[in-house]
Amino acid sequence: MKIIYSFFIAMVLVTTNFCAYAQRTVVTGTVRDAVTKETLPYVSVFFKGTTIGTQTDLNGNFTLSSTEAHAALSFNYVGYIPVSKNILPNTELKVDVAMVPDSRALDEVVILGGKKPKYRNKDNPAVELIRQVIAHRDENRISTFNTASFRQYDKMLFSMSNVSEKFKNRRIFRNYQFLFQQQDSTLIGGKNLLPIYIQEKLTDKYFASDPTRNKSVIIGEKQVNFDQQLIDNNGMKVYFERMYQDIDIYKNNISVISNEFLSPIANAAPTFYKFFITDTIKTGNHEVIELSFTPRNTTDMLFEGKLFVSNDGHYAVTGVSMGVNKNINLNFVRALKIDLDFKPALSGRYSLSQSRLIADFGLGKTKGMGFTGERSSTYKNYQYDVKLADSIFQGKSVVSVPGSSTRDDRYWEMNRLDPLSKEQEKIYHNIDTLQKIPSFQRTIKIATLLFAGYGNLGPYEIGPVNTFYSFNNVEGFRLRFGGRTTPELSKRLYFENYAAYGFKDEQWKFFLSGTYSLNNKSIYQFPQNYVRASFQRDTKIPGQELQFVQEDNFLLSFKRGVNDMLLYNDFYRLDYVHEYENHFSYALGFKKWSQTPSGGLSYQANGAGFINRLTTSELSLALRYAPNEKFIQGKIYRTPIPDRYPIFNLRYTAGIKGLVGGEFNYHNLTGTIDKRFYLSQLGYSDVTFEGSYIAGRIPFPLLAIHRANQTYAYQLNSYNLMNFLEFVSDHYVSINIDHNFNGFFFNKLPLIKKLKLREVVSFKALYGGLRDENNPQTGGGIYQFPQFDNGLQRTYSLSNDPYIEGSVGIGNIFKLLRVDLVKRFTYLDHPEVSKWGIRARVKFDF
Incomplete structure (x- = not known):
């Protein structure tokens, strides 16, 4: 009897579960723009007539399910005509939707009496909600876990945008029409794109909270490689990564395009933003609130867009779609769009799964050719509170595994977290073709001469151009000509020289240096390790010290007041510089300096006559520590990028009397x-x-x-x-x-x-x-x-x-x-x- 009873209970459970499964309605699909065919993120998708719904992710994909029978779906998105689609209930099916932009103009404007109520923070449910998000911000960050690890895939694409038909059909591109692509973004006007760069990176990231430690291990890296004579690939990579940093919505300030923007969930956000609750969406057992925000002043460094917040007591951000107002005080940026998508993890917390940043630059508001950059990131394989060995965090915070930059195509096909489109796959080959066009090479050389001041002649560069002519009260009209060798001549040995002549003092000046790299890297690349010997005979104004500018720059020839003091100097120098990966460096130096005053400057000893020449010999030690310092890296130059981290310098110099003529x-x-x-x-x-x-x-x-x-x-x-x-x-x-x-x-x-x-x-x-x-x-x-x-x-x-x-x-x-x-x-x-x-x-x- 017990066996029959148990069998009966089991059959009831099986039947119930089967019926429940049989009545399950599951719909998947993709939503696109009907005109551009671009996928649309954060489209609201509901079973029609219900509050059961979801949103599309950054790629426009959605999944919606219910145990009830539903016969239709509704799709809603700001700026688009709503769409309704009939479906078969109690089935699993795929529905792809194309939404048409709503470009209808208003036929009639009706003005109603009464004032628009003034926006206030007090008693505003949207502000109360954002204050809850701010209050729960720390508990929703990754730092709340003891440890965390995940894999991150980054893809950067850069193109010339809004390319006109006239430019496209120029003679130099007549046989290279395959380089151009159709515009696929609704953010930017125009039809044609000319892709010029693509970069991919696959990274394993690790985090520990006690003590706080971070480690990034680059396991794969690939990018378009230009001819090193034309463009510095490493410099381009560093610059783009600086412009397009990771977006952390939970930070008070978010760095985008070298500017700091106040996050919409920063502590001070209610002071600078207006917030509005615009929708509520039920996804399974969860409810998500759509919170729109806009800057109180549209010219400030603020975002505008939408936040999606979980209404489960944790108030976690589940999605972000934001940009900037067209009136913002931001130079050259015609459009900016940031999308973030978060997925619930096993712990119940939300983790970032996808992010995308698109920025379009140009001189004009919308018209004219511009430059578009897009960075998309995908995050997977999250693991929380798993024991991480201390050895993981040893050494530099960012390392590359051997062979990471030489991964073959098959490796990338197997390991990309976000596959490339057919058009994106062609970019690598197309750029190789583009840089072989002679006119393209000439254009790059001219641009280098104009912006960097050096003209490339292969193993030797002439310049800087702005020093070829200058003048002062002592030398009169001064001509100078010189240059420096490039890594094309040698990766270890570098020479720099110039000669100058003053037509008033009728004297020649010159400079010659030789530098030997001790680590088989360019002496301009981090970390430096070189020895340099140099001799310089030239003039100098006492007390004039310039950064990144030559003293005989033509524009600095124009001076105020009495300016007739000058020194004629002979410098003999020997320097050794050694930088470490942790951004600590030291430099050892020897300098013999002989100086002769000229013009309105004279040296007169107390109780004696005039001194014609003063000679010193110095030994020096310089220490420098610049944690987390990054550079805008060129082929034969580098410029530090200002950041929030301090830079410490300490220099000790000893003058030694009797050493090769030293007097003091x-x-x-x-x-x-x-x-x-x-x-x-x-x-x-x-x-x-x-x-x-x-x-x-x-x-x-x-x-x-x-x-x-x-x-x-x-x-x-x-x-x-x-x-x-x-x-x-x-x-x-x-x-x-x-x-x-x-x-x-x-x-x-x-x-x-x-x-x-x-x-x-x-x-x-x-x-x-x-x-x-x-x-x-x-x-x-x-x-x-x-x-x-x-x-x-x-x-x-x-x-x-x-x-x-x-x-x-x-x-x-x-x-x-x-x-x-x-x-x-x-x-x-x-x-x-x-x-x-x-x-x-x-x-x-x-």
């Missing part, structure tokens, strides 16, 4: 700390602290000659209203603050905000002095301070008051010019000083 003993210890502080919507500040102490009794040319500027160019690291050789010290401290508000105030002003200007302010203070033994004004010193022809003092030591100057300026004029009004606050009684000045600087920003 002294010790110089100098340290600097540089750091950029991001202040969210208030912009960012670049801050530099500097201090130095010189021990020994030495003449004033060997003291710290403070960086002055008598040109009309604004120089960030110099005192722009200080005259050359106006101040010297043997001990000092200084602070330099340069703050960019990114248009925070101008964006609030009617009419002005249309110009997309940006406010900048700076403050510079220098405090120091001279010990009596080095101060001619107190009876010490070895040389007298220089004087003007009328006998007035020209050089001073800092007294009890610091030297202070500040400026207010307007940046982003014509998208590349910064103009500052500079004021000097102290030491105004010195002769030939300017209390006020206007300085300009060319600065390219997005």
Whole structure:
């Protein structure tokens, strides 16, 4: 009897389960734009007449199921005509839908009485919801787990966009029409694309929270490789990765295109954004709330779009679709679109499964040829709270496994987490073909000459072009010609040289250096390890120190005030530089320096006659630590990318009397700390602290000659209203603050905000002095301070008051010019000083 009863119960359960399965309705499919055929993310899909629904993912795919019988589906998306599709109930089927953009114009506008209610945060359910998301932000981040690991696949595509038919049909492309593709994005106008770059990367990532550690292991990497004579592939890769960083919606600030945007779920988000609840979607047993947001001021560095939030008490973000307003104070960006898709993990938490960032750049708003970049990432194989060996985190935070950059096509076919389309697969071959076109090679060489200042001749480059002609009061009209070798000549041995001639002083100047790489890498690539020997005979203005600009740049020939002090120098140098993967480096150096004053500068010993030549010999040790530093890497140059991480420098120099003609003993210890502080919507500040102490009794040319500027160019690291050789010290401290508000105030002003200007302010203070033994004004010193022809003092030591100057300026004029009004606050009684000045600087920003 018990057996029959048990059999009866089992049959009932089987039958019930079978009936439930038989009544299950499962629909899968893809939603596309009917015109462009592009897939549409975050389309709302419902069983018609119910609240049972879902959304398409970043690729436009959806899956919707129910245990009830349903006869129709409804599809809704902002800007598109709603679609209804009949289906067979109690079946599993695939439904693909093409949605038509809604371009209908309004025939009639009806204005109703009454004021539109003012938006308020108080008693606003959307704001209450976003505050819950913010309150639960930390618990939904990956850092809440003890450990985590996952695999990430990144794909970057870059193309010339909005290519006109006229450009496409030019003679040089007549036989290369296969290079062009049809436009497949609704974000960007035009029909044609010319793909120029593709990059893929497969990475295993690991995280541990106690202590906090991160490790990225690159297991596969592939990219278009241009001819190294034309374009630096590593430099292009680093630059694009800097522009298109990982998007973490849970951070207060999100870095996109070298700018910091306030996240819509940042602590301060309710102050800068407006929020609206626009839909509620039931997906299985879960309910998702659609939360739309828009910036209160459309010109600020803010996003607009939609958040999708789980309504299960955890308030996790399940999806994001956002861009920027067309009025935003962002240069050259015609369109920007970010989509993030999160999937629930076994733990119940949501993990990022896909992300996509598309940006289109151009000089015009919408018309004209531009440049489009797209980065898409796919994340899989999440594992949480699994024991990770300590050995995983040893060494550098980012490493590549051997052979990662030489994976074959079969490997990529098997391991890509997101397959390439047929058009994308062709890019590798097409670019190889493109760079073989002679006219393309000529165009790249011309662009390199214009923007980098060097003309490529294969193993040798001539330049920089802007130094070929300059002038000053001592040399008169000056011509210069030179260049440097490239890795095409040798990857280990590099030469640089120039020759110059002054038509007024009728003297030749020249420079020659030879550098040998000790790690078989370019001396311009990180990490550096080289030894260099050089000799230079040239002129120099005491106290003029420039960054990334040659002193004989033509534009720096124009100077204010009296500018007749010059040194003729002979430099003999031997340097060794060694960088490590952790961004610590040291440099050992020897320098013999012979200097001869000229023009209005003379060296006169106390109680003796004039000194024609001063010779010193120095040994030096420089230490530098720049954690997480990245570079814009060129073939034969590199430029550090400013970031939030500090940079520490410490330099010790010893002058040795009797060493190959050295005349003085002294010790110089100098340290600097540089750091950029991001202040969210208030912009960012670049801050530099500097201090130095010189021990020994030495003449004033060997003291710290403070960086002055008598040109009309604004120089960030110099005192722009200080005259050359106006101040010297043997001990000092200084602070330099340069703050960019990114248009925070101008964006609030009617009419002005249309110009997309940006406010900048700076403050510079220098405090120091001279010990009596080095101060001619107190009876010490070895040389007298220089004087003007009328006998007035020209050089001073800092007294009890610091030297202070500040400026207010307007940046982003014509998208590349910064103009500052500079004021000097102290030491105004010195002769030939300017209390006020206007300085300009060319600065390219997005």
